[in-house]
Amino acid sequence: MAYLKDLLKQVTYICTRGTMDCKVTHICHDSRQVVRGSMFICLAGSREDGHDYLAQAIRKGAAVCVVSKHVWVEGDVTVIRVRNTSEAMAWIARNYYGAPAEAMQMIGITGTKGKTTTACMLYQMLKEAGVKCGLIGTLGIRRSDGLKKPGSNTTPDALVLQKELREMADAGCSCCVMEVSSQGLKHYRVEGITFAIGIYTNLSMDHIGPGEHRSFREYACCKKRLFERSRMICINADDKYHGFMTANLEAPVYTYGIEQPCDVKAEHIVYERSSRGLNVTYQTTGWIKDEIVLKMPGTANVYNSLAAMEAAYLLGISPETIRKTLRNVSVKGRIEEVRISDKFDVVIDYAHNAASLESLIKTLRQYQPKRLVLLFGCGGNRSPLRRFQMGETAGRLSDVTILTSDNPRYEKPEAILSDIEQGMKRTKGKYKIIPDRREAISYAISQAQEGDLIVVAGKGHEEYQEIEGHFYPMNEREMIENSI
Missing domain, CATH: 3.90.190.20 (Mur ligase, C-terminal domain)
Known part of the structure; x- marks a missing residue:
């Protein structure tokens, strides 16, 4: 339960009906989940518009409705009008769950390919180092204490995300690694979260079309939003869009790669196929000088491992732990x-x-x-x-x-x-x-x-x-x- 005024901090709004002096017992954007005292947030999606379900939510007992359109309602209900209900929901969820991300180091990973593998590699490095941590992404929700939950989106909607972060913080997690999709950024799912590290893998033509992104430029600009809210940035120096991603940003930028000069670089790459399976070995130069045997095959995974390695190094994980993790790492459904x-x-x-x-x-x-x-x-x-x-x-x-x-x-x-x-x-x-x-x-x-x-x-x-x-x-x- 929370006071309405407290939930709307950081939100620009107008109260068009009712009173601000009320308490909210529950927050949802699905009218089927409304209970008495709920706040119902009308999300305008590509397929359905929550405003069409407003009357149903009020009949079920919604005390507060958050809208982005002019609406006419009956009953004892407070109506809050905002510019964008998705953006407002992110801040409301953050405030409702007590800003749990602020209790952890958040590491966000974005890019067209490699998000899941990089996130899993870094998560396993943290676990190997004894860090209590969480993972959010395509494979669902994971915690180092053994908890596993399925997920419906790479980056969950803000209500689900903030609830999961609250549970991670309450379970003692000091770090959370999460995949941050372009859709998650476009629809403000991570609004209100500051990332200790933002990781960029690569960018290529994808997710352009109805219900996704209008153009490649919009897609790229959405990806860049992660780095505008990151304190440090790890970026693939070999990707042709790396300059665009880091332009006009104040956060320090650290690089990894194979071809261009960078802070962590892989050299002398050898691809091995034997009765034990497919491996790749390489040597690193720069910040970390080591010999790596990577259980997951291919150049793409060399890049993924370098991204995870650089972020782990910035988080204080030892080269020995990084090496051991990569020798044994596996990611479900990724090669x-x-x-x-x-x-x-x-x-x-x-x-x-x-x-x-x-x-x-x-x-x-x-x-x-x-x-x-x-x-x-x-x-x-x-x-x-x-x-x-x-x-x-x-x-x-x-x-x-x-x-x-x-x-x-x-x-x-x-x-x-x-x-x-x-x-x-x-x-x-x-x-x-x-x-x-x-x-x-x-x-x-x-x-x-x-x-x-x-x-x-x-x-x-x-x-x-x-x-x-x-x-x-x-x-x-x-x-x-x-x-x-």
Whole structure:
């Protein structure tokens, strides 16, 4: 319970109806969650507008409503009008939960690719060092005391985020590592949080279209917002947009990379493929001079490990702890190996757009497979352009492609596969269509040749298949293991 005036600190508002002298017992933006004494925040989303549910919320007992439009209401209710309800909700949530981020060192990671892997690497380094810490991102909510929760968004909405941060702070966490998506920044989910360190991985064309970003420039500008609220910045010196990301910022900038001069640099990179799996070794120069054996393969993961390493160093983690963590690190669904044979390799990855798919394939080509066999599909209710691009990328870069179903959602799998096939037909790539994903995986394993590298892409950490609003259990690791 909190006083309304206290919740609205830092918020520019007008009270258009009712009294400011009231208490709030609960905050929500879903009218189904309203209880007597609630504050109901009307979020105007791309699909639904919370203002349309205002009357329902009041009937259920909402005491305060936060709006961004002129509304007419009945009943004993206070109406607070703001410029942007998403922005206001972030501050309200922060105040309701007692500004929990201020009790921890917050590390935010943004970029098109590598957020999840970098976040998990840094989180595991902190755990290895004995730091009580939390993790928020695509893989859900994690705490070093063993707590695990699923998550619905890479960066949760502000109400969920502040609640989780409160629980982390109350559990004694002194540090929280979180992925900060462009959507999270665009919709003010991290408003009111100051980050001790902001980490930048890379930027490429993605998330442009209806319901996401209007243009690449908007996408890039949203990413940059993280660094405007960071006390220190770790940035990929090799990425062509690094100058844009750090322009006109006052925070000190520290760099990592492979090609350009930087504070932490990887040299003498060697890609190893053996009966133990896929590894990469390299030497670091600059702040940290060490020899690294990285369990996760490829150049992309060298960059991810450098980002985590530099941030860990700034947080006071020893090189010995960093080295030990990287030797044993693994991230679910991110170039995750499933060892079922010494004759060929199988990996699972979350790559679900053309840029990620191209990066993944080029990474795995570094291990010189006899054939690179790619199995993937595309999600339903997403841009057809993404499907064409992924089809073209697959046909151009893989030796054999197996097209199958991903999360069709409310579309027919056959229609999605037809869109992907159009992209495939622009190339000379060999492909086969097997709509049933379980059958497709079984086929890929049964046809494996010695020296092959089989890539099962698109779902990564997910253990379900979404079809017409239902989530059916689907564990690709078990499916791969049972194919032998």
